[in-house]
Amino acid sequence: MSILKVRIYGDNVLRTKSKEVTKISKKIHTLVENMLQTLYAYNGVGLAAPQVGENLRIFIIDVSSAKEPRNPIVFINPKIIKKSGATNSHEGCLSFPDVYADVRRYKNVTVKALNMAGKPFILEAKDGELLAIAIQHEFDHLDGKLFIDHARNRFETDEKLIANKLNPIDMDYFLEEPELEEEISKQPINNEGENG
Numbered sequence: 001m002s003i004l005k006v007r008i009y010g011d012n013v014l015r016t017k018s019k020e021v022t023k024i025s026k027k028i029h030t031l032v033e034n035m036l037q038t039l040y041a042y043n044g045v046g047l048a049a050p051q052v053g054e055n056l057r058i059f060i061i062d063v064s065s066a067k068e069p070r071n072p073i074v075f076i077n078p079k080i081i082k083k084s085g086a087t088n089s090h091e092g093c094l095s096f097p098d099v100y101a102d103v104r105r106y107k108n109v110t111v112k113a114l115n116m117a118g119k120p121f122i123l124e125a126k127d128g129e130l131l132a133i134a135i136q137h138e139f140d141h142l143d144g145k146l147f148i149d150h151a152r153n154r155f156e157t158d159e160k161l162i163a164n165k166l167n168p169i170d171m172d173y174f175l176e177e178p179e180l181e182e183e184i185s186k187q188p189i190n191n192e193g194e195n196g
């Protein structure tokens with residue numbers, strides 16, 4: 001197993017739509033093992049294949065705390081089949097060192113995916129819990145979307161990006177999401193976040 005190089009914002013691989021996995025081959029097993037090792041090496045919550053340079057529809061999430069046993073979930077060819085509600089999420093991403101932003105997310109999501117054995121499973125995550133946020137964050141990576149595209153304050157986010165020598169938000173990718181924003185703006189701020 002090896003720790004893979006995490007691609008940083010500005011790398012085209014992060015803006016490329018990923019392809020479905022057609023066979024869970026030995027190569028896929030090795031990639032996932034290396035992604036897990038990379039996730040733990042960086043103390044992340046989630047990691048998507050494009051972040052390690054592979055435009056394949058795979059991501060991994062582990063929301064367990066440092067005190068708990070590791071509990072990785074592997075998602076292959078995921079589809080978000082249900083989403084509802086809205087929540088503010090304070091997020092970072094391993095592809096954006098030291099940048100955190102408040103972003104708009106759905107509160108509840110249901111995802112369908114294949115596990116490493118190629119068996120389909122359905123997972124429901126509710127109430128804006130870390131898992132619900134992480135699923136949306138990682139799923140976005142497979143479509144070339146990034147958390148800053150959902151930023152609630154894009155000027156403040158631009159300042160943070162520039163301060164960290166990263167490109168500002170690209171308006172070709174920015175998502176306005178007025179319905180989510182309207183619902184979130186009525187709520188008290190909750191500071192749960194994810195780092196993936």
Ligand code: NI
Nearest residue numbers: 093094095196
């Ligand atoms: Ni990320």
